[in-house]
Amino acid sequence: xxxxxxxxxxxxxxxxxxxxxxxxxxxxxxxxxxxxxxxxxxxxxxxxxxxxxxxxxxxxxxxxxxxxxxxxxxxxxxxxxxxxxxxxxxxxxxxxxxxxxxxxxxxxxxxxxxxxxxxxxxxxxxxxxxxxxxxxxxxxxxxxxxxxxxxxxxxxxxxxxxxx
Amino acid sequence: xxxxxxxxxxxxxxxxxxxxxxxxxxxxxxxxxxxxxxxxxxxxxxxxxxxxxxxxxxxxxxxxxxxxxxxxxxxxxxxxxxxxxxxxxxxxxxxxxxxxxxxxxxxxxxxxxxxxxxxxxxxxxxxxxxxxxxxxxxxxxxxxxxxxxxxxxxxxxxxxxxxxxxxxxxxxxxxxxxxxxxxxxxxxxxxxxxxxxxxxxxxxxxxxxxxxxxxxxxxxxxxxxxxxxxxxxxxxxxxxxxxxxxxxxxxxxxxxxxxxxxxxxxxxxxxxxxxxxxxxxxxxxxxxxxxxxxxxxxxxxxxxxxxxxxxxxxxxxxxxxxxxxxxxxxxxxxxxxxxxxxxxxxxxxxxxxxxxxxxxxxxxxxxxxxxxxxxxxxxxxxxxxxxxxxxxxxxxxxxxxxxxxxxxxxxxxxxxxxxxxxxxxxxxxxxxxxxxxxxxxxxxxxxxxxxxxxxxxxxxxxxxxxxxxxxxxxxxxxxxxxxxxxxxxxxxxxxxxxxxxxxxxxxxxxxxxxxxxxxxxxxxxxxxxxxxxxxxxxxxxxxxxxxxxxxxxx
Numbered sequence: 229x230x231x232x233x234x235x236x237x238x239x240x241x242x243x244x245x246x247x248x249x250x251x252x253x254x255x256x257x258x259x260x261x262x263x264x265x266x267x268x269x270x271x272x273x274x275x276x277x278x279x280x281x282x283x284x285x286x287x288x289x290x291x292x293x294x295x296x297x298x299x300x301x302x303x304x305x306x307x308x309x310x311x312x313x314x315x316x317x318x319x320x321x322x323x324x325x326x327x328x329x330x331x332x333x334x335x336x337x338x339x340x341x342x343x344x345x346x347x348x349x350x351x352x353x354x355x356x357x358x359x360x361x362x363x364x365x366x367x368x369x370x371x372x373x374x375x376x377x378x379x380x381x382x383x384x385x386x387x388x389x390x391x392x
Numbered sequence: 393x394x395x396x397x398x399x400x401x402x403x404x405x406x407x408x409x410x411x412x413x414x415x416x417x418x419x420x421x422x423x424x425x426x427x428x429x430x431x432x433x434x435x436x437x438x439x440x441x442x443x444x445x446x447x448x449x450x451x452x453x454x455x456x457x458x459x460x461x462x463x464x465x466x467x468x469x470x471x472x473x474x475x476x477x478x479x480x481x482x483x484x485x486x487x488x489x490x491x492x493x494x495x496x497x498x499x500x501x502x503x504x505x506x507x508x509x510x511x512x513x514x515x516x517x518x519x520x521x522x523x524x525x526x527x528x529x530x531x532x533x534x535x536x537x538x539x540x541x542x543x544x545x546x547x548x549x550x551x552x553x554x555x556x557x558x559x560x561x562x563x564x565x566x567x568x569x570x571x572x573x574x575x576x577x578x579x580x581x582x583x584x585x586x587x588x589x590x591x592x593x594x595x596x597x598x599x600x601x602x603x604x605x606x607x608x609x610x611x612x613x614x615x616x617x618x619x620x621x622x623x624x625x626x627x628x629x630x631x632x633x634x635x636x637x638x639x640x641x642x643x644x645x646x647x648x649x650x651x652x653x654x655x656x657x658x659x660x661x662x663x664x665x666x667x668x669x670x671x672x673x674x675x676x677x678x679x680x681x682x683x684x685x686x687x688x689x690x691x692x693x694x695x696x697x698x699x700x701x702x703x704x705x706x707x708x709x710x711x712x713x714x715x716x717x718x719x720x721x722x723x724x725x726x727x728x729x730x731x732x733x734x735x736x737x738x739x740x741x742x743x744x745x746x747x748x749x750x751x752x753x754x755x756x757x758x759x760x761x762x763x764x765x766x767x768x769x770x771x772x773x774x775x776x777x778x779x780x781x782x783x784x785x786x787x788x789x790x791x792x793x794x795x796x797x798x799x800x801x802x803x804x805x806x807x808x809x810x811x812x813x814x815x816x817x818x819x820x821x822x823x824x825x826x827x828x829x830x831x832x833x834x835x836x837x838x839x840x841x842x843x844x845x846x847x848x849x850x851x852x853x854x855x856x857x858x859x860x861x862x863x864x865x866x867x868x869x870x871x872x873x874x875x876x877x878x879x880x881x882x883x884x885x886x887x888x889x890x891x892x893x894x895x896x897x898x899x900x901x902x903x904x905x906x907x908x909x910x911x912x913x914x915x916x917x918x919x920x921x922x923x924x925x926x927x928x929x930x931x932x933x934x935x936x937x938x939x940x941x942x943x944x945x946x
Contacts, residue, residue: 235408255418262422320422321415383414 234390238378251383254374255320257367261332262316268309276308277301283342285349291342311335319374322384329375333368340364439831440838443822444621451616453709456897457607461887469886472512472547472571474538474562475554476520478645479576481527483551483603484510486878489527506879506886514541517682518662519648537667538562542569549599549889551882552576555685556693557671560585567596572889574882576603577705578697579907583915583932583944586907593900599889601896602903604705605881614812614841615710623814623839625803625822627711630783632703634695637792639744642728642768643686643698647759649741653677680762687764689918694766695723695787696913703785703797704774704909705898706808710799713781715908715925716774721916723770727790733759772913785913804838814839908932915944 239247268274280295294300311331318328345358356363380386471487473480489510490496510528514535515521525532535541538558541550542565549572552562560580566573573593579602580586593600618624636642652659655666656677665677672690675681685691686698707713734742737752768789775782796809803822807813816823816832826832884897894900908925912932916923922935923944933941 251414255415259418259422263426266426317419320419322412383411385412385415387408387412 235381235387238390239381242382247382250374250377250379251322253370254322254325254379254382254384257332257370257374258316258319258321258328260316260367261312261335262320265309265311265313265316269313274305274309275301276304279342280304285341285344285346287341322380322382322386325380325384325386326375329371329379332371333375336364336368336371340368439826440623440823441621444618444623451620451710451712453712454613454616454620456895457613459884459887459895459897461891466507467890469506469508469548469889470511470546471508471549471551472514472532472535472541472544473510473524473551473553474514474541475552475558475576476513476515476524477517477553479603480515480520480551480553481523483553483574483576483878483882484524484527486876487551487882489524491523491526494527504883506883508886512541512544512547514538516664516668536664538565542566542571547571549574549886553603555668555691556581556697557685557691560589561671563589564592567592567598567600570596570598572599572885574601574603574885575903577701577906578693578910579903580911581691581693581697582946583908583911584946586904586911587930590900590904597894599885599892599894599896600900600903601881601885601888602898602900602906603878603881604702604898604902604906605877606702606706607709607897608877608880608884611808611812611841612706612710614839615806615808618806618812618814618839619710619799623804624799624801624806625817625820626780627799627801628780628782629800630707630711630781630798631795631800632700632707632783632785632797633795634699634703634785634787635792635794636789639728639731641792642764642789643684643692644728644731644744644762644764645684646741646744647679647683647733647756649739651679651683651758679759684762687762687766689765692766693910694914694917695768695770695789696721696772696910696917699787700770700772700785700913701906701910704783705902705906706797707783708902708905708909710808711781713776713779715905715927716776716783716912717778717925718775719772719909719912719916719923721770721772721913721923723767723787723917725764725767726769727788728764728768731762731764733762767917770917772916774909774912812839812841813837919944 242250277295280291280301283291294304312335315328315331315335318324319332340362343364345360345362347359381390473484476484484490485494487506487508487510510524510532512533512535513521513524513528514537515524521534525534533544535544538561541547550562550566552559552566552573552575554562554576556578559575559578560582563573563575563579567589580589619627640646650660651663652661653663653665654661663677663679663682665682668682669675681688681691686694692698731744733744733756734749734753735756736742736750737754741756742750742753769787771784771786773782773784794809796807799806799808802817803820804814804816807815814837816827816834816838818827818834820827823832823838826838827834832838881897888894888896898906912923912925915932915934919934924933924935924941926933926941932944934944936942
C-alpha cells in the first residue's frame with residue numbers, strides 16, 4: 229500500500245521550489261494569526277468592543293450596535309481569541325488547512341470591512357497609503373491561494389491523512 | 393521483492409512523516425520568539441515600576457474610592473429632589489426615575505437598583521415639578537417651599553440641584569432637619585455660606601456628598617498610584633483647562649415657550665419668581681435671570697464655581713492638596729457679549745445653537761437681550777508654596793479643542809486627558825538608562841491606562857512592545873458608557889447612608905475645600921487683587937496695594 233500514489237498525483241505537477249514557497253506562505257500567515265491570537269488570549273482584558281465602536285464606513289452602525297450588547301460582544305471576544313489562535317496554529321502546522329483557510333479568509337474579510345479604505349471613508353492614519361486595496365485584502369487574497377492549492381500537503385501534517 | 397517493497401514503504405513513511413512535521417520547528421521558533429519578547433517586556437515593566445519609591449504616605453482618597461458597603465440592610469430610602477431642572481433630571485435618571493416620554497437612560501441594565509423612593513419634589517418651575525411627579529410614578533409629594541419639605545419627617549435624604557444661590561440655604565435646612573444631603577457643585581455661592589454649611593453638616597452628623605461624580609472614573613486609581621510612587625519626580629506645575637464653543641456650553645440655555653411669574657395677572661404663571669429672588673437682589677421678572685442663571689453673579693458662580701471646580705476637585709483628589717495658599721485670577725466677557733433670543737415667524741422658540749438660523753426668524757418679545765455678567769475667558773493661578781506646587785487653570789467658551797489635565801514633574805509628565813498617560817522627560821535622571829537603551833521612547837507613553845470596551849486595560853508599554861495603529865487602542869471608553877458615573881456617585885452616597893458612615897467619596901471637607909478654592913478665584917477676579925487662604929484664622933484675605941491683607945466676608 230503506498231501513500232505516494234495519491235500524494236504524487238496531488239503534488240507531482242509542482243516543482244519543489246513552488247511547494248517550498250507554498251508552504252512558506254502558509255506558515256507565515258499562520259504565524260501572523262497565531263501571534264495575534266496569542267496576544268489577545270494572554271492580555272488581561274482585550275475586547276473587540278473598542279474597534280467595533282469606532283469602525284468607520286457603511287457598516288459602522290451595525291458594528292456599534294453589536295458591540296453594545298453584552299452577550300454578543302462577549303461571544304465575539306471569545307470567538308476572536310480562540311479563532312485567531314486555532315487558525316494560526318492550524319495553518320502553521322498544515323493541519324485541517326482547508327478549514328483553517330476558510331476561517332482565515334472570513335476573519336480577514338471582517339477586518340477589511342470594519343475599516344475599509346474606500347473613497348468616502350475616513351480611516352485612521354497608519355503606516356502606508358491604501359485605496360481600496362490594503363493589507364487585509366492582500367492577506368485575504370493570499371489565503372484564497374492557500375485554499376485552492378494543496379497547501380497543507382507541502383510540509384504539513386495534512387500529508388498524513390492522504391490514504392489510497 | 394516483497395521485502396524491498398516493504399523497505400521502500402517504510403523508508404518513504406519515515407521521509408513522509410519528516411516532511412509532514414517540517415512545520416514543527418517553525419512552531420518552536422514562534423514559541424521561542426514570544427518567550428524572548430515577553431521577558432524583555434516584563435523586564436522593562438519592572439524596571440520602570442521599581443524606579444518609583446515605596447508609597448510612604450498613602451492618599452486617603454484611594455481607600456475612599458474602593459469603598460464596599462458593609463451593612464446588608466437594604467431599607468427603602470425616601471428621597472426628595474429640590475431643583476429638578478437640567479441637572480436634576482439627569483440625577484433622577486441616574487437614580488432610575490424617568491417618565492414614559494423620556495428616552496430610557498442608558499446604562500440602567502448594568503446598574504443594581506438603589507432601592508430609593510422619590511417621595512417629594514420642590515422646584516420653582518411648574519413643568520419641572522410635573523416631570524418629577526411623573527418620574528416618581530405619580531406618588532411624589534409637591535412642596536412649594538423647601539422649608540415645608542424639610543419639615544416632612546418622612547423624608548430621609550435630599551438631592552439638591554437648584555441654582556447655586558440656593559445650594560447652601562437648602563442644604564443647611566436639610567442638615568438641620570437631620571436629612572442626608574447630596575448637593576451639586578459648586579457647594580455654595582459665597583465664602584460665608586461654605587463655613588455655615590460645613591458647620592451645619594458636621595453638627596448634624598448627616599451623610600453629605602458633593603456632586604463631583606467624575607471622581608468615580610476608574611482611571612484615577614492609576615493616576616493616584618503614579619503620583620504616590622513618585623514616578624513623575626517632583627511635580628511643580630499642573631495645567632488644567634475648560635474649552636467649550638457653543639451657546640449651550642456658555643450657559644445660554646433655551647427658554648421655554650410658556651413662562652411667566654406666578655405673581656403676574658395673567659399668562660402661564662409657572663415660575664415662582666418671588667421665591668427665586670428672595671435670596672438675592674429684588675428685581676422684576678426676567679426670564680434670562682431664571683433660565684440662564686449661570687450667566688449672572690446673583691445666582692451662579694461663573695467659570696470658577698462651575699467648571700474650574702471639576703478640574704480642581706480631581707487634582708485635589710489625586711494630589712491630596714487642600715486649599716491653596718494664594719490665588720490670582722483674571723478674565724472677561726470677550727465673546728458671548730450679547731444674545732438676542734429668537735423664534736420662528738410663527739412664534740416657535742428656536743434652539744440657541746441652531747445653525748443656520750431659519751429664514752424669517754425674529755427676536756422673541758418675551759425675552760430681553762441677554763448680557764452676561766460672568767466671564768467667558770478666564771484664568772486662575774493657584775499656588776501651594778509649602779508643596780512648591782502651582783496649578784494654572786484657563787478656560788474659554790469660544791473654542792472646543794480639549795486641552796486636558798497635565799501634571800509636570802521633573803522626571804516625567806502625566807496627561808489625564810484620555811485615560812492616564814505618562815511620558816518620560818527628556819532630561820530625566822530616573823529614566824535616563826531606559827531612554828538611552830531605547831526601552832523608553834520619549835514620544836510614546838511609558839505607562840498607559842485606558843478603559844476600552846467597558847473593561848479596563850492596564851498596560852506598561854515600552855519601546856519594544858507591539859506598536860498597533862488600530863483605533864481600538866486609542867479609543868477611550870469611559871466608565872460612563874454602560875454604567876453612569878452619576879449613578880455610582882449617588883450609590884456611594886446611599887451606601888454610606890445605609891452604613892451610617894460620613895466618609896463619602898466627596899464629603900463635606902472635600903466640599904469645603906472645593907468651595908473656598910473656587911471662591912478665591914472669583915474674589916480675585918472681582919476685587920482685582922491676589923487672594924490668600926489664611927488657614928490659621930480660617931479666613932480668606934485680599935492683598936491690598938498698601939501691603940495689608942483685608943479679610944473677605946462676602
